[in-house]
Amino acid sequence: MADFSVQSSEKAIGVFDSGLGGLTCVSELMKLMPSENIIYFGDTARVPYGTRSKETILEYARQDVNFIKSFDVKMIIAACGTVSSVVGKQKDFAGDVPFTGVVIPAVQAACAATRNGRIGVIGTAATIRSGAYGKAIRNIRQDAVVIGNACTMFVPMVENGITDKNDIVVKEMIKRYLEPIRRENVDVLILGCTHYPILHEAIAEYMGEDVRLISSGAEAAKFTMNMLAGKNMLSERTESGKVSYYTSDSKELFEANAHAFIGSRLMGEVTQISIDDIIQK
Amino acid sequence: MADFSVQSSEKAIGVFDSGLGGLTCVSELMKLMPSENIIYFGDTARVPYGTRSKETILEYARQDVNFIKSFDVKMIIAACGTVSSVVGKQKDFAGDVPFTGVVIPAVQAACAATRNGRIGVIGTAATIRSGAYGKAIRNIRQDAVVIGNACTMFVPMVENGITDKNDIVVKEMIKRYLEPIRRENVDVLILGCTHYPILHEAIAEYMGEDVRLISSGAEAAKFTMNMLAGKNMLSERTESGKVSYYTSDSKELFEANAHAFIGSRLMGEVTQISIDDIIQK
Numbered sequence: 001m002a003d004f005s006v007q008s009s010e011k012a013i014g015v016f017d018s019g020l021g022g023l024t025c026v027s028e029l030m031k032l033m034p035s036e037n038i039i040y041f042g043d044t045a046r047v048p049y050g051t052r053s054k055e056t057i058l059e060y061a062r063q064d065v066n067f068i069k070s071f072d073v074k075m076i077i078a079a080c081g082t083v084s085s086v087v088g089k090q091k092d093f094a095g096d097v098p099f100t101g102v103v104i105p106a107v108q109a110a111c112a113a114t115r116n117g118r119i120g121v122i123g124t125a126a127t128i129r130s131g132a133y134g135k136a137i138r139n140i141r142q143d144a145v146v147i148g149n150a151c152t153m154f155v156p157m158v159e160n161g162i163t164d165k166n167d168i169v170v171k172e173m174i175k176r177y178l179e180p181i182r183r184e185n186v187d188v189l190i191l192g193c194t195h196y197p198i199l200h201e202a203i204a205e206y207m208g209e210d211v212r213l214i215s216s217g218a219e220a221a222k223f224t225m226n227m228l229a230g231k232n233m234l235s236e237r238t239e240s241g242k243v244s245y246y247t248s249d250s251k252e253l254f255e256a257n258a259h260a261f262i263g264s265r266l267m268g269e270v271t272q273i274s275i276d277d278i279i280q281k
Numbered sequence: 282m283a284d285f286s287v288q289s290s291e292k293a294i295g296v297f298d299s300g301l302g303g304l305t306c307v308s309e310l311m312k313l314m315p316s317e318n319i320i321y322f323g324d325t326a327r328v329p330y331g332t333r334s335k336e337t338i339l340e341y342a343r344q345d346v347n348f349i350k351s352f353d354v355k356m357i358i359a360a361c362g363t364v365s366s367v368v369g370k371q372k373d374f375a376g377d378v379p380f381t382g383v384v385i386p387a388v389q390a391a392c393a394a395t396r397n398g399r400i401g402v403i404g405t406a407a408t409i410r411s412g413a414y415g416k417a418i419r420n421i422r423q424d425a426v427v428i429g430n431a432c433t434m435f436v437p438m439v440e441n442g443i444t445d446k447n448d449i450v451v452k453e454m455i456k457r458y459l460e461p462i463r464r465e466n467v468d469v470l471i472l473g474c475t476h477y478p479i480l481h482e483a484i485a486e487y488m489g490e491d492v493r494l495i496s497s498g499a500e501a502a503k504f505t506m507n508m509l510a511g512k513n514m515l516s517e518r519t520e521s522g523k524v525s526y527y528t529s530d531s532k533e534l535f536e537a538n539a540h541a542f543i544g545s546r547l548m549g550e551v552t553q554i555s556i557d558d559i560i561q562k
Contacts, residue, residue: 045333153441
């Protein structure tokens with residue numbers, strides 16, 4: 001087990017994602033815990049994960065975790081709906097470092113928010129195929145009705161800046177993917193992929209104001225804060241924390257595309273690492 | 282140099298792509314030269330290449346070539362607009378094995394077809410950023426006017442089956458990407474990515490019947506036939522050739538998605554290989 005001493009509390013929080021979507025989680029971590037140091041790894045040389053097989057996703061996720069662990073972090077967040085779904089309940093996925101995905105945090109928030117027990121879940125093909133959200137929901141609330149749908153075009157749309165709620169392509173794709181969920185009268189919809197908050201406004205407009213949207217990345221950030229607080233592992237730093245970004249493709253592409261996810265300019269240093277180094281570790 | 286003896290002519294033709302798009306080239310090879318053996322590798326564990334940096338694409342392409350070379354093929358085709366553009370004119374990219382990308386074949390066909398010297402080029406972000414098609418066109422025809430545009434959503438659209446010419450999303454995305462090209466009165470349009478022939482009908486309808494569409498993968502197949510004929514290296518087999526497919530992600534996903542590109546069921550065996558094995562070679 002990790003050493004939960006006072007010193008450990010000053011270690012960084014490690015966050016990884018297939019690409020840039022996990023930055024929506026980092027953004028929330030920075031809001032909630034501004035004094036924490038954060039290490040972020042976005043595997044942009046192999047993004048997306050959501051269209052790949054379970055075995056390939058697990059292999060990539062293990063390599064990502066090993067890379068993040070090389071920084072001696074106090075906690076690791078898989079800020080990626082696909083990885084979280086495929087890994088499932090493996091609490092020890094990062095060995096002796098506390099680990100969470102986004103599924104359990106999002107599901108806890110959804111179960112607390114629903115009134116009628118009807119919950120929608122959207123995510124990548126691999127996420128929906130895994131059934132991970134549905135299983136986790138029924139663990140908390142056996143009678144819940146879960147309606148899932150894979151929104152395979154949302155990630156490319158977000159990555160290509162096609163996100164405006166008045167854009168006809170955005171409206172049309174949202175209707176195709178969400179109509180089967182809306183007609184089931186859900187009152188909560190889990191955005192089960194960390195790219196999707198960028199489409200929040202457009203999705204909210206389509207679903208209507210009676211449907212509460214749950215952002216899986218933001219919930220993972222809150223969950224992390226509570227978990228660290230419970231273990232007495234929040235940083236006692238008084239100055240602002242430092243965020244360091246690592247990317248497996250070019251630094252320039254990362255910087256150019258990150259601002260849509262982080263909501264502002266990146267405040268930390270970006271370093272490119274070679275995926276071959278990760279694999280050979 | 283390779284051994285251009287009679288025996289060499291019975292070796293297979295090697296074809297690779299980032300994923301499934303290169304199958305549009307395989308389909309043409311099978312039509313033109315039904316008795317040739319073909320080895321196809323689709324790097325589905327790392328698809329797409331077109332959104333990545335030049336360095337990462339080159340690294341992946343080198344690994345792909347090394348894998349294909351392990352089969353002792355008589356010729357290698359990079360049936361991928363992105364790889365072909367980034368590699369550029371490196372004829373020795375596969376060492377002593379004759380090598381072609383899709384750029385030169387497509388450009389030769391475009392220059393032969395144009396009457397007014399105004400040529401449109403569409404491809405991935407990396408392809409358009411490279412300027413490879415424009416440079417190759419001006420090498421043949423200095424006065425040509427080349428209008429390029431990156432159609433970054435076409436690959437995800439094709440991979441998600443959003444290709445029907447009457448689909449409002451297809452119509453709208455084609456208009457966004459092709460309007461700047463159509464208004465320049467091109468009379469030839471190069472489909473510079475091997476995914477794009479799947480959108481052929483919709484693109485043809487938008488561009489109008491006076492614009493000739495050039496499919497880069499099909500042109501690479503014709504180019505290969507001519508090149509092999511010129512070197513006296515066409516197979517003299519009388520029975521049908523064998524096509525063997527290799528994929529870096531799951532065999533099942535490959536088989537499920539391939540038919541859109543090959544126009545029929547796959548007639549050959551699919552084998553999954555590990556990308557780690559390629560890298561460590």
